[in-house]
Amino acid sequence: GAGVSQSPSNKVTEKGKDVELRCDPISGHTALYWYRQSLGQGLEFLIYFQGNSAPDKSGLPSDRFSAERTGGSVSTLTIQRTQQEDSAVYLCASSSRQGRVTGELFFGEGSRLTVL
Amino acid sequence: AQKITQTQPGMFVQEKEAVTLDCTYDTSDPSYGLFWYKQPSSGEMIFLIYQGSYDQQNATEGRYSLNFQKARKSANLVISASQLGDSAMYFCAMKAGTASKLTFGTGTRLQVTL
Numbered sequence: 001g002a003g004v005s006q007s008p009s010n011k012v013t014e015k016g017k018d019v020e021l022r023c024d025p026i027s028g029h030t031a032l033y034w035y036r037q038s039l040g041q042g043l044e045f046l047i048y049f050q051g052n053s054a055p056d057k058s059g060l061p062s063d064r065f066s067a068e069r070t071g072g073s074v075s076t077l078t079i080q081r082t083q084q085e086d087s088a089v090y091l092c093a094s095s096s097r098q099g100r101v102t103g104e105l106f107f108g109e110g111s112r113l114t115v116l
Numbered sequence: 117a118q119k120i121t122q123t124q125p126g127m128f129v130q131e132k133e134a135v136t137l138d139c140t141y142d143t144s145d146p147s148y149g150l151f152w153y154k155q156p157s158s159g160e161m162i163f164l165i166y167q168g169s170y171d172q173q174n175a176t177e178g179r180y181s182l183n184f185q186k187a188r189k190s191a192n193l194v195i196s197a198s199q200l201g202d203s204a205m206y207f208c209a210m211k212a213g214t215a216s217k218l219t220f221g222t223g224t225r226l227q228v229t230l
Binding site: 031035041089105107109110 | 219220221
């Protein structure tokens with residue numbers, strides 16, 4: 001499809017395991033965002049990629065969290081040594097500066113992570 | 117620092133009535149944009165409407181309009197002629213200056229009743 005694609009849609013893991021979440025943005029979009037949404041909460045910014053610029057990592061909650069964006073397209077969010085408080089929906093979004101609205105983000109359907 | 121405040125955790129409205137969802141914001145940057153997103157139970161985030169800080173007119177998109185009061189730093193969403201399909205979480209968000217991220221409020225859950 002033409003939208004933002006995320007996988008897996010659901011992931012259940014044991015405490016202490018590492019997980020990888022994948023995001024495939026809309027083709028041609030230069031900006032890519034990761035947000036986290038805990039149950040009943042708003043969206044918490046994690047990290048932002050724009051083209052070849054250094055990513056804005058200011059929202060990553062700890063050094064267990066990291067993200068890469070290869071070739072300016074697909075991004076992977078990695079959480080090492082998962083903790084129960086990492087349980088949340090991880091949302092990816094992409095944006096084009098050519099969009100009709102400055103800064104409008106297009107979101108994927110999210111990856112629901114459950115840490116047991 | 118940027119901050120978005122949504123003080124209504126939940127709202128009810130009858131079908132075909134209008135409803136206003138409140139949003140106030142705080143930023144020291146004169147250039148900013150305000151956004152509203154809808155999140156149905158399916159979890160997807162759907163962009164609804166945008167208002168730029170220098171826009172002279174209030175934004176409108178179909179049944180959605182944004183009541184922008186700059187002096188009060190408020191950007192309330194008005195939904196006219198509510199429909200059952202409008203039942204969802206609604207998030208107000210802001211992007212200010214050269215900041216890369218959208219800052220979101222905690223959301224308002226809207227329930228449309230018959």
